[in-house]
Amino acid sequence: MRRRPGAAGESREEGGELETRRDRLRAATVREISGTARRILVEEGPEAVTLRAIAREMGMTAPALYRYFGSHRELLRHLVGDLFSELTGELRGALEKVPPGDMGGKFLAVSRQFRSWSLAHPREYALLFGAPVRGAEDTDEADFADERAREFAWTFMDLFLELWKKKPFPVPADEDIDPALREQLRHYRDDVLGIDLPLGVIRQFLKCWIRLQGGVSLEVFGHLKFALDDAAPMFELMLTEVSTDLALPYRPPSAG
Amino acid sequence: MRRRPGAAGESREEGGELETRRDRLRAATVREISGTARRILVEEGPEAVTLRAIAREMGMTAPALYRYFGSHRELLRHLVGDLFSELTGELRGALEKVPPGDMGGKFLAVSRQFRSWSLAHPREYALLFGAPVRGAEDTDEADFADERAREFAWTFMDLFLELWKKKPFPVPADEDIDPALREQLRHYRDDVLGIDLPLGVIRQFLKCWIRLQGGVSLEVFGHLKFALDDAAPMFELMLTEVSTDLALPYRPPSAG
């Protein structure tokens, strides 16, 4: 790997080393590549995000991009990471606008913001949440995109935990959960999350998340157009039901 | 369009004309192309379904395929139509195995069969229900695939109508539905379905369908793997809730 001395987004191995001029230029180029890829994605769709097209727009040639990314797929994964960051930022921004104690408001705000971003960025959404690209599962190590995806997931999970702590909603006892599900929930709770909670809380979290993201996916991909021009009212209806499940008050969206 | 005298799947304009030998050979070739494309899709993934690969496997050259399909996209649309047919057939097959009066059983059977087929055919599922391919919306006329998709949708809709007629479930009155949603439902009912029903039935249908397909989409695309190895119990949990909504009895799946 002599030709690519440091993968993009890779943290410097020696933390104390100061940033040289070269490093800054390199980082700037990486950002320009990401930005160009993003623009092409938005304007011309996912299949137009080719190395040659990116290079062309930047006044370069395609092989030069191999100085920054090991392959086309790696570049796309980096873009995915950026998109997750952006989405996570928007969700956190929406959360901050809600008074700290208003848990129902927080839940509604973050849900609606997720839908808004998704509808406003359908091509980006497809990259993040569409059918996975083939060959992405060959490496066991988590890449930049996986890292940012984890942060994204935690944004929801954190909200849920706060919600449960501040204002517990009814959940089934561990013994009342289908054993096949129970063991999976236990594994997720103990070996992935590493927190102490009734399994029913995790179950409720997954149920809500599936309804939320499932509905948004169908809408963004156009699979509700057969019946609805605007799925917003169905989305709000779903929010009322999920809010009830979580013992949270529902409030319709503000007109703004 | 002198080079492509009849698009594949196009119905003969003169119905009474008898089928010539040429027609039969042509139809057989179309079927072989579809079958080859399908096999490549299953074995090597969607991006491997190229004209050249299909032709190669058939002992032909790529340009020959233009005798049968106007473009790569058109061939894929035809494949999508075939896949919808297959899926619809499986759903109807599952329905037939349930005693006529057992509406709850029918609902569960068709839901589970939909999930089963989807999980068993993830790549086909991605083609049918993934992010739409760009440029497919430029034509207003419905193609072969749209036609088959409509049949597929009606399989669910028919079941729902039968269910409502035989054993009405509680639905909100038209006046109690969010006006923004009400008008869309009315349009769908009157101008698309053309049937006489309370709007609440349509609303309930959409709500169920969104939960069903939304959940299956997430599972097939691997977006539940972060927490669950096997989403079957969550799917069953969803079925219990939807069954309750529809005033239908839930029964766990048979062991077989």
Next chain:
DNA sequence: CAGTTGAGTGAACGCCGTAAACTGCGAACG
């Protein structure tokens, strides 16, 4: 039989991702 039609081929065009060899320039070092 001649004429037409349709299936299929081969070459070509402009894309694509990627590899290899090469050219400079800037920074680091003696």
Next chain:
DNA sequence: CGTTCGCAGTTTACGGCGTTCACTCAACTG
């Protein structure tokens, strides 16, 4: 200072892609 080295970037090339065009040849039609 001059030398060296590493990195950014180019050029060229390979094989694969969808698609077009000119062509051949067999089969059907009158």
